[in-house]
Amino acid sequence: MASPEIEALSGALARLPGLGPRSARRAVLHLLKRRETSLATLLGALQAVNDRLSTCSICGNVDTSDPCAVCADPRRDARALCVVEEVADLWALERSRLFPGRFHVLGGRLSALEGVRPEDLAIDGLIRRVANGGVDEVVLAMNATLEGQTTAHYLAERLEQFPVRLTQLAHGLPVGGELDYLDEGTLAQALRARRPLA
Amino acid sequence: MASPEIEALSGALARLPGLGPRSARRAVLHLLKRRETSLATLLGALQAVNDRLSTCSICGNVDTSDPCAVCADPRRDARALCVVEEVADLWALERSRLFPGRFHVLGGRLSALEGVRPEDLAIDGLIRRVANGGVDEVVLAMNATLEGQTTAHYLAERLEQFPVRLTQLAHGLPVGGELDYLDEGTLAQALRARRPLA
Structure with a gap:
C-alpha cells in the first residue's frame, strides 16, 4: 500500500x-x-x-554511561542493595525516589515453566558484590508473584552465609485499596502481616 | 531517573x-x-x-516519492477520483484494494467548531484536477460524521458545474452488524436506503 x-x-x-x-x-x-x-x-x-547505550557492569542497569548514573552517584548509600528482577523495576523504584541505596538487576526470575535457571540470571555478580563486603542490607524486591517469591527464597538461601540483613518489600493492601475489590491472596497477606496500631 | x-x-x-x-x-x-x-x-x-518523505504534489498522499506510488501507477484508472479527508483514509481504502482509481486528500474536513474553512483544505487542487477533464466520477468518501457529510455537501455544490458523476459511500449496516447493537442513526440510514431483494 x-x-x-x-x-x-x-x-x-x-x-x-x-x-x-x-x-x-x-x-x-x-x-x-x-x-x-x-x-x-x-x-x-x-x-x-x-x-x-550501555549496560552497567556493576548493577546491570541500562544507561548511557557505565557505571550507570545510580552506581556512579557518590551520594547513594552503598551499604543498602536492592535486588530487582528487571531494569523496569529499578526505574519504578527510582521514580518513587524512596530508596537511597544501590541496585542489582537479575535480568529475570527463576521459572521452571520458562526454563530460567539460576545461572541464567545475574546471581553470581550479586553474590560477589555481597561477598566483597560493605553491604549491610539486601532488599529482595522481587514481584509478588509465585516466580518472584521463588527467586527471593532462592537468593535468601544463597545469601544467608553472609553477615547481611535480608529484607523484602511488605505485602498487603495497596494505597487506596478497598477490601471489597481485592483478591483473596492480597487479603490473606495483609491479614497475616497485620501490625499493632501505633 | x-x-x-x-x-x-x-x-x-x-x-x-x-x-x-x-x-x-x-x-x-x-x-x-x-x-x-x-x-x-x-x-x-x-x-x-x-x-x-514527501507529500504528493498531485493528490496530497504522503509517500517516499513524488508523485506518490498511486499517482505514478499507470494501471490506476484516472477517470475515477476518490476524495478523502485524511491520508489515513486513503491508506484504509488502499488496504481494501477495492478502488481502482486515484485519490485526492483534502487534509481535513470543514468544521465550524475547529474553525476549518474551505480555503484550509486542498479543495482548489481538487477543482483544478476535475476542471482539467479526464475525470468521469468523483467519489466523495468522507467520514459518516456531521462534519464529513457537511464537507461532502460543500464539495458536491462546488463540483456540480462539471460533467462528472458524483457519488458517495453507502451508509448502512456494517458487515457482521447486529441490529440490537447498532445505534439509531445507522439503523435509520439502513432503513432509508433499503433495497429490493435481488
Missing part, C-alpha cells in the same frame, strides 16, 4: 509493546504529518540512545 | 497516539533490551522515512 520505507517503519513500531499493526499505522501517520517536530525529535532521541 | 537521552526518547515516544508515559517507558525498555534487533531496526526505518 504505502512505500516499503513507510511499511518498514510501521512494522518496526508495531513490534513495540502496547502497539499493534493498527496503532502503529496511526503512529506513522502522526509522525509523517509532523515531520519537523515529532519525526525529527524521535529520530534524534533514538539516535542518541543508540549511540551511547 | 534515567539518563537525559533515555528520558528524551521516552518523551518522544509518549507523544505518539496510543502511547502514554507508562507505555512509552515500557517501549523504551523493550528497545533497550533488544538493541541489535528492535532499536537498530526502528532507527533505520525512521531514518529511511525521514530521508525520503
Whole structure:
C-alpha cells in the first residue's frame, strides 16, 4: 500500500509493546504529518540512545554511561542493595525516589515453566558484590508473584552465609485499596502481616 | 531517573497516539533490551522515512516519492477520483484494494467548531484536477460524521458545474452488524436506503 520505507517503519513500531499493526499505522501517520517536530525529535532521541547505550557492569542497569548514573552517584548509600528482577523495576523504584541505596538487576526470575535457571540470571555478580563486603542490607524486591517469591527464597538461601540483613518489600493492601475489590491472596497477606496500631 | 537521552526518547515516544508515559517507558525498555534487533531496526526505518518523505504534489498522499506510488501507477484508472479527508483514509481504502482509481486528500474536513474553512483544505487542487477533464466520477468518501457529510455537501455544490458523476459511500449496516447493537442513526440510514431483494 504505502512505500516499503513507510511499511518498514510501521512494522518496526508495531513490534513495540502496547502497539499493534493498527496503532502503529496511526503512529506513522502522526509522525509523517509532523515531520519537523515529532519525526525529527524521535529520530534524534533514538539516535542518541543508540549511540551511547550501555549496560552497567556493576548493577546491570541500562544507561548511557557505565557505571550507570545510580552506581556512579557518590551520594547513594552503598551499604543498602536492592535486588530487582528487571531494569523496569529499578526505574519504578527510582521514580518513587524512596530508596537511597544501590541496585542489582537479575535480568529475570527463576521459572521452571520458562526454563530460567539460576545461572541464567545475574546471581553470581550479586553474590560477589555481597561477598566483597560493605553491604549491610539486601532488599529482595522481587514481584509478588509465585516466580518472584521463588527467586527471593532462592537468593535468601544463597545469601544467608553472609553477615547481611535480608529484607523484602511488605505485602498487603495497596494505597487506596478497598477490601471489597481485592483478591483473596492480597487479603490473606495483609491479614497475616497485620501490625499493632501505633 | 534515567539518563537525559533515555528520558528524551521516552518523551518522544509518549507523544505518539496510543502511547502514554507508562507505555512509552515500557517501549523504551523493550528497545533497550533488544538493541541489535528492535532499536537498530526502528532507527533505520525512521531514518529511511525521514530521508525520503514527501507529500504528493498531485493528490496530497504522503509517500517516499513524488508523485506518490498511486499517482505514478499507470494501471490506476484516472477517470475515477476518490476524495478523502485524511491520508489515513486513503491508506484504509488502499488496504481494501477495492478502488481502482486515484485519490485526492483534502487534509481535513470543514468544521465550524475547529474553525476549518474551505480555503484550509486542498479543495482548489481538487477543482483544478476535475476542471482539467479526464475525470468521469468523483467519489466523495468522507467520514459518516456531521462534519464529513457537511464537507461532502460543500464539495458536491462546488463540483456540480462539471460533467462528472458524483457519488458517495453507502451508509448502512456494517458487515457482521447486529441490529440490537447498532445505534439509531445507522439503523435509520439502513432503513432509508433499503433495497429490493435481488
